[in-house]
Amino acid sequence: MRYFYWMLSLWLYPLQGDVYQAHVFGLEPYTTYSVRVEAVNGAGTVSSPWATVRTLQASPSSLANFSVEKREHGRALLLHWPEPASPNGVIKMYNIFSDDNLEFSGLSRQFLFRRLEPYTTYSLVLEACTEAGCTRTAPQLVTTEEAPPSSQLAPTALHVGAHSVELHWAPPGQPNGRILQYQVMAMSVEDGRVRSDEDDSVRVKVLFTEKAVEASSFSCNVSGLQPWSKYRFCVRVSNTAGSTDSPWLTVHTKQAPPRGLASPVVSHLEGRPYELFVSWTPPLEPNGILVSYRIQRDNVGFHFSFHSSVLNYTDEDLTAYTDYSYAVIACTIAGCVTSRPTTIRTLEAAPAIVEPPVVSNVTSHSLKAAWTIPSIQNGEILEYILQVNQERVYRGKKLTMEVTDLKPHTSYILILTACTNGGCMSSPSTSAQTEEAPPTGMLAPTLKVTGPESVEVSWKEPNHPNGIITGYELRRDGRIIYAGMDTRYHDFTLLPSVEYSYTITANNSQGTTTSPPAVARTQPSAPSGVAPPRLQTLGPFSVMVQWDPPARANGVIISYSLYKRDPAEPNVKRLIFAPHHSAFQSRSFSLTALKPYYR
Numbered sequence: 001m002r003y004f005y006w007m008l009s010l011w012l013y014p015l016q017g018d019v020y021q022a023h024v025f026g027l028e029p030y031t032t033y034s035v036r037v038e039a040v041n042g043a044g045t046v047s048s049p050w051a052t053v054r055t056l057q058a059s060p061s062s063l064a065n066f067s068v069e070k071r072e073h074g075r076a077l078l079l080h081w082p083e084p085a086s087p088n089g090v091i092k093m094y095n096i097f098s099d100d101n102l103e104f105s106g107l108s109r110q111f112l113f114r115r116l117e118p119y120t121t122y123s124l125v126l127e128a129c130t131e132a133g134c135t136r137t138a139p140q141l142v143t144t145e146e147a148p149p150s151s152q153l154a155p156t157a158l159h160v161g162a163h164s165v166e167l168h169w170a171p172p173g174q175p176n177g178r179i180l181q182y183q184v185m186a187m188s189v190e191d192g193r194v195r196s197d198e199d200d201s202v203r204v205k206v207l208f209t210e211k212a213v214e215a216s217s218f219s220c221n222v223s224g225l226q227p228w229s230k231y232r233f234c235v236r237v238s239n240t241a242g243s244t245d246s247p248w249l250t251v252h253t254k255q256a257p258p259r260g261l262a263s264p265v266v267s268h269l270e271g272r273p274y275e276l277f278v279s280w281t282p283p284l285e286p287n288g289i290l291v292s293y294r295i296q297r298d299n300v301g302f303h304f305s306f307h308s309s310v311l312n313y314t315d316e317d318l319t320a321y322t323d324y325s326y327a328v329i330a331c332t333i334a335g336c337v338t339s340r341p342t343t344i345r346t347l348e349a350a351p352a353i354v355e356p357p358v359v360s361n362v363t364s365h366s367l368k369a370a371w372t373i374p375s376i377q378n379g380e381i382l383e384y385i386l387q388v389n390q391e392r393v394y395r396g397k398k399l400t401m402e403v404t405d406l407k408p409h410t411s412y413i414l415i416l417t418a419c420t421n422g423g424c425m426s427s428p429s430t431s432a433q434t435e436e437a438p439p440t441g442m443l444a445p446t447l448k449v450t451g452p453e454s455v456e457v458s459w460k461e462p463n464h465p466n467g468i469i470t471g472y473e474l475r476r477d478g479r480i481i482y483a484g485m486d487t488r489y490h491d492f493t494l495l496p497s498v499e500y501s502y503t504i505t506a507n508n509s510q511g512t513t514t515s516p517p518a519v520a521r522t523q524p525s526a527p528s529g530v531a532p533p534r535l536q537t538l539g540p541f542s543v544m545v546q547w548d549p550p551a552r553a554n555g556v557i558i559s560y561s562l563y564k565r566d567p568a569e570p571n572v573k574r575l576i577f578a579p580h581h582s583a584f585q586s587r588s589f590s591l592t593a594l595k596p597y598y599r
Helices: 582-586
Strands: 002-007 010-015 032-040 045-047 051-054 067-071 076-080 093-098 101-106 110-113 121-129 134-136 140-143 156-158 165-169 181-190 205-210 218-222 230-239 242-245 249-252 265-269 272-279 292-297 312-315 323-332 335-338 342-345 358-360 367-370 383-388 391-396 400-403 411-420 423-426 430-433 446-451 454-458 471-476 479-484 488-491 499-508 511-514 518-521 534-537 543-546 560-565 572-577 588-591
Touching (some): 101 110, 156 249, 479 488, 582 588
Antiparallel strands (some): 032 045, 093 101, 121 140, 165 218, 230 249, 265 272, 292 323, 323 335, 358 367, 411 423, 411 430, 560 572
8 A cells, every 4th residue: 555645736755555644845834735645556546635734934035135215315215125035924024124223123015214324335134024033134235325415624724825825624524425526615705795796707716626535635725815805715525416515714814015006196385396295095905904104215215104094295305496206115014015106306496506796807887797507506597687786787598798888986786696487596796896987077166256356166076986086176267276185175366357267177097077167257346447537628618528447347347437526616426327328338428518718
């Protein structure tokens, strides 16, 4: 007798007739099987009814890996998994482990795994459990999605200069992906505001890009910066998911010498030729805190400086009509800059020193004056003015002048005046005396009749002595009656009623001059030398009387008187003949009505 063991219509294997049990292997856990026994002999077979049996549960098998969906920018993973191909029982629990840490337990076949780090590889294990036990998958390595980097620290500044800054930085604390590049970003800050172009250009500028990202630290030197300016720097780190900027680092560059200092403006002060007004403006680029200004005049710096708030200076004690060059020096603590010079000429002024003219070739009526250009002109000489005894005799640019029409033996004061547009300056005076010449202008003497026999003569020095008078000669009617230095002479022993002519001659070393004659008549006196009349009888009753003029009339005869005396009578009869009487002219008169033959 042989028995056959059938399961699920599958013939499994025969059993010996004396064996009434069998162990069946190779079954699937937690699987229902139909079992019957078939007895076989030589005559045939017979089968028992089917008996149903389910194998016990076992640990699941054939667990598949997760299907992974990356979520939340690398911060989560959505895990999906199918039932085990062989659950081997009733799944009581799914467990998910991440790096041996239980992250999930439940019967759901998906799990949103959160609070992950981007671009991080996690080792995930799925465990499926039945009552009989649990089975785990092999660790499955899953890398989260990249996210923009984070925790990028601000750069640090080393070696801050006036025009450059050396920046250092480290990789981000959380790269969150494969770093592609670092960019150093910068923007300039003025008064707390970002300086930007009005044409909507990018406010923040990329100054440096580093693509060699494998190092553990990085650095770059940022140049081309403005001195004494605030800049903000940050590091932008990028991966395929995006970029992240570090906090801003504010750097104040150091001071530098100023730049853009314009030439000073130098101007004149009206009416002040010895001063100049110097003004300037602050440099376009101070490059720091201006601490002082200094002025250079003709490349020589002043020994003093100006506070930065002072923008002008009046330079004094200069030389008129002189070129001066001025430059301004602006300084910060880091250095100084010198502007281009401004050259200006001071205003003209009156010449400083004018030498007196030199006199030569002196004659009695002329002299030659010569002079030199003033040693300190203080301008362009426009003219020279020569004054002789305060009278202007020359005006022009010549350096010599022949002065004529002078008076002989006369002291002249010569003053030379030199003039510029800024004024005039006169020299000290110099004196010169012309040579002597014969005197001129001798006036007629003054005559004073003092009596019938004397005349007082007086005279004055010639109007133009033209030298030193050495003596006078007084002539009466051409005959010298006096020679000497007196200017008065009393002439005696003259005749009454006589006209005398006097002239006076003045002498000097060069000659003489004679006055016009002066005429005077002495006073009259009684005539003298009157002869008796001559008588001529004309008849018994008349007598012709004739007479001669006096021997000395001693004046002008104004009348003749004829006296007739009768001895018998006490009175004398007088006949007066005035000049208009015919008897005055004829000096004769006929006496009539006389007594005959009577004396």
